Amino acid sequence: MKLSEDIRAFSAKLGHDFSRPELLIRALTHGSVGSPTRPDNQRLEFLGDRVLGLTVAEALVFADREASEGQLAPRYNALVRGETCADVAREIGLGAVLKLGRSEMLSGGRRKEALLADAMEAVLAAVYLDAGFETARAVILRLWASRLASVDADSRDAKTALQEWAQAHGMKPPQYIQTGRSGPDHAPQFEITVRLDDGRTAKAQGAGTKRSIEQAAAAALLEQIEAKA
Template sequence: MTPSADIRAFMGRLGHRFRRPELLVRALTHGSIGSATRPDNQRLEFLGDRVLGLVMAEALFHADPDATEGQLAPRYNALVKGETCAAMAREIGLGEVLKLGRSEMLSGGRRKEALLADAMEAVIAAVYLDGGFDAARDTILRLWQTRLDSLDDDPRDAKTALQEWAQAHGMPPPVYDQTGRSGPDHAPVFHITARLADGREAQAQGAGTKRRVEQEAAQALLSRLEKSE
């Protein structure tokens, strides 16, 4: 098949020229528009998740020969988590070429975090099937290199760090309460309070996913704790 102009432009941003562009088209086809004659990207997402994981594990393994498993695990999680995949998808304009059903399109599907993350993994699988593991590794490392280079030695997410702080001080895990929600259904704004057993708390609000705003609330509470110590 001859890819459309927008698909060719996306190939350029991705950095892989497909010999079988139909693989990329499938990777960009969401279940809301898929059919028996037009397969969607769910199976590719499953494969791409594993390819990304292997490439990141190998890169981290070689980057720091002295790191323990306990040090490597949070770095790995920071690189392969859904938020990172969605951020990468936004950086290369993946949402612009997603093939969505009408209802998903009208509900803001091109901006949805989970949908973008899943499609990014599917695209990785398409590169792997089209060009083999070396091509997939080269593509992933080129896209993720900045994140690899700037990765903290201890990139635990804020919720994990706050839970460990609470445990170290003899407290149960913090709780996260949704105290409000505003905005349209396709772009909700969540209001979250992170609270410790001793009553100390912090709030955050933002668009995207509830999980992301919980992370922001946890970070706000961590910052408050650091100032009080």
């Protein structure tokens, strides 16, 4: 199978030359265009999630031999969660080579976080099936290198950290309120306000999922709290 020029360029960014290019094509095929004769990437996504998980878990254990399970778990979660996979996918231009149905393309599918995350895992599975675990491991360690090097000792996400802070201070969980929305339906921008029982608030806005904007709002409020501590 001969790959198109744009997919060959993507393969180069990924850092793997496929001996079975049909695996990469399948990894890039979304369910919106899948068919009995053109399988989509869902099964590969399932496998890639496990390949990524084992690689990251192994890397974390060997990077810090003194860390407890309680310290390793949040670091692991930060590195394998959908937002991280989608960020890596954006860095290597995965969205541009996805094979999508017309309706998915019109709704901004190439930028959707969940879709990018799933496809990233599928691509990792394709590398694994094409060349084995060691090759897939090397690809992951290279693409995740900066994140592995900088993952915090306590990598709880901002929403979790803010909720734990609120509970420790006798407050109810923070409230997240959508206070604005703009842009077209296929690429909306949200404004989210987070509020604590004591009246403190913070806002964040931008493109992406509501959850990602909520995370940004929580991080902004945590910064306020730390600045006044």
